[in-house]
Amino acid sequence: MVKIFGYELKRLLTSGLFIAMLVVNAVFAWYVLTTDIIEGVAYTAPFSVWSCCGYFGKTLPLSMITVLLLQAGYYGKQQKRVDILIGASPLTYAQSLLIRTAVLGVCFLIICLIESILGVVFCAAFFGYYGFGAFILPTLLEIIPCFVFTIAVGHLVGRFHQGLIYVLLPIIFISSFGAAGAFDFFGGTFFSAYPMTLPLNPDGEPDFVINSLWLTARLIYLAAGTAILIVNSALSPKVKRA
């Protein structure tokens, strides 16, 4: 299983689509940093936790679109022909799904890592700021539920038709303009609006707090995504051996 994971990962990481989209993501992330985040999210410092969450809120839609494009490759005609061979292996459908999810997860994390490195370079070069410890937890809370939910829905609809994954792309794009308050899927809009409602500290900025409603929403997305993944693997037909 580890071996197949390695092969799958290598195949995806060396694909032209991933490399091209990685470059596009990096360019877009730098554009967001230097045109939007540089002003500071909700008038806070560009290196505040609010700005960090706002930054990922704006870059996540493109990251998720990239992951969905990669995921669509698993449900293409060519892949279906390969699936017959995979079906001949001792790998179960659930294991195969897990491997694919893990491979896509690594791709997603690489994109996020590149974006994080750009963010670090941005904060260090422009503002001489290096205290990134406080950014980790809110960032993980923001990106992981997004990934799990999207990938789960992607697998679910991909089972029926590859084209349905492409239908998800404009939905992702539209939801990036999110107006769902704490349930804002990517958080871009939420992190621009929520700090404006908080009291200011003596420095004139709101202190960072994890809003309980937002936290609940993240957990719901995570739980829903996990549930869809489990149901999807459980409902799958058993792989018939030749």
Added chain:
Amino acid sequence: MRFFSLYRVELRRLLLTKQIWLIAALCLCTPLLGYTVYSPVVWETTSGLYIGNPVLAGTAAGAILWAIIAIVEGSRQRRSGTDVLAEASAPPTAHSAAKTTALMTISAAVTLLCALLYLPFTAAKLEYLFDAGFYFMNFLVFMLPTWWISILFADGLYRITRRAELSALLYAALVYISFSRFAERNYFMQWLNPVIGSYSDGFPDIWYLRLGLYTRLVWLCIAAGLWAFSLICARKYQKGLIGSFVCGLKKVYLPVCAAALAVTGAVLWNVQPFIGNGSDEYDLENENKFMDENMTSEAITTANHYLKLDPVFGTLSGKSEYQLNKVKEGENILRLNAGYKIKSMTYGGETINFRTVKEDINGQYDTYFELPYKHGQKLIIEYGGYLTAARCYMPMVSTSIGSNYIRMTGTDCMPKLANYFVMKTDLEVTLPDGLTPFLGSEHKPLTDFTDNGDGTRTYRTALDVDYITDFVAGNYVTDEFSSDDYDFRFIYGDIYRSAVDKYDVRQTICSVFDYCTEHYGKPLYIDGDAFLLFQMNSMTGGGYAVSGMSTWLEDVISPNTLSDSNRGANATEIFIHEMIHQWWGGVGMWCDEDGLWSAEGLTVYSTYRIVKEKYGELYANQYYVEDWKREVAEQDRNFYNRHPEYLEKLPEHYSEQLSALNQSVNKYKRMPLMLLKAEELLGGEEQMDAVLKQMFADYNESVDGQYPVTYKEFLDYCGLTEEDLKLG
């Protein structure tokens, strides 16, 4: 015939490649850069914003994309190792020409698609100002030829070097030259990024299109010359560059074509009539010296000028006759637009020798001549040519001869004699019949005309002036109406007629003038009760006022201005704002702008007061005071305003952006709020009006208001301090 069959094959092949579709798709996206990150048009009118910027962005970015595909396609056969086979099966010259022509054909189709794609959005943004012809002309003049130039350069460079990375590097150097500081004031060097200073919305002028077309023609010749040269360098018989070049010379037509094209480009560049070759700075000293000589002259004369304008080619043909009472001994000087050539000069029927010194002074040449010492004869000067723009004013061009708009100033119309003072000037001017002409800084209309029956009219007038300072002709309409205090003559572009009706502009003018006169006093330049309001083409870049008239720029009523929420809550209120500039800033009281204290702030405050009187306190508070408070609070919350030390760490571009934003908030929001506070501290609106009225009156009385009013002076009038007006 071989060429056409190869062309069909290449075109079909290219259309079947994925790269060409990708490049085409990216090219269709490039104008979007003009809405966001790339805005080369200097004076941003609505046409500049929604036609100029996107077209120029698409031109530059698209050209680079086409260069990439040209290099990729050029190197394709070599990369696949099929170049030897291809050369054996098809004549290389015809094959290269077919491939390049196919690429240029596809780029032409993409240009058309691009124009069609952005047409609905542009038409919606420009509303009644949209001119489809002008819109498509921009794509055809700027985008298409530049893409072709780029393809020819890239393809030519690859064929010479036969290395993709080297040709890309050389192409990048060409791109750099076009954007470099070296080309910043040398507009003909800008092969990739043609210049547009300003586009008029209501009087669409084709000056920049003419320049763009000419520069594209120059660069097409140069690029085609390089491309033809590259055909000579095409590798043959496994030889290197030099060996192949020597073989290539045997086809005599290739070096002849290359040389002819390059020489044509160079000659066209050299003889260009559009921009003078003078200094980048206005030469005030020389201008004053010439005026002084003119003032000291004693010879008195009368003059007849006959002008014929050709709006298609932008040329003037003129004849000036001077009845000289007395001849000045020695050398005489006349000054004329540098684009005009004196064809002949006679005095009393006798041909006079003259010498034009090709030293450009503010877009003009001086001509020296000596007259026989015979008094009372007639001096006749015939001249003509293309109206040249002075380099010192570039990239803004305020003078032009076009079919929709004509503006000429001073020596653009007629020669200016240094040594003769003209007592009476008779003018006869022939121009297209759709244009209404106005003369002088007062914009007096010419009404006496003869219809020539060939689509032109000849206007005649007699003036008691030495010289015509300003000649404007456009598709104007004149409205006459009265308010309680004034009779207005409102002259504006015919295209704005629907906007004038829709936004009830006449009523707005009346109410603003009556309100402001009552509350702040009568402006100095209003002579008597009749007042002329003249709409100027935005290409002039600024307005002015003289006794009895004031100009206002067409931007005031453009859809873009009327949707700027900084100036008012709706289009009518924004127009009120612009009209109040007759009192504060512009042609009214000059303010010493210090980043906070500004004419804009006073104007926004006065707009609020008029709106309050018109619609009530609740409305004015909701759309003005609450908006000011919110924006000021946001400005105070801004991280960089709280920590200005971080501004220094930012790249200059970002700090400038923030500074511009702060200036805007200071002018449009903070200062009106401070004025409102001053009003409260003074005891109410009446007291505030008394202060502003006094300040305005004193300004008008003080040497015609030559000194700007400072913030400190305003505080002194109020009896307040800076501390008093600080917002808490």
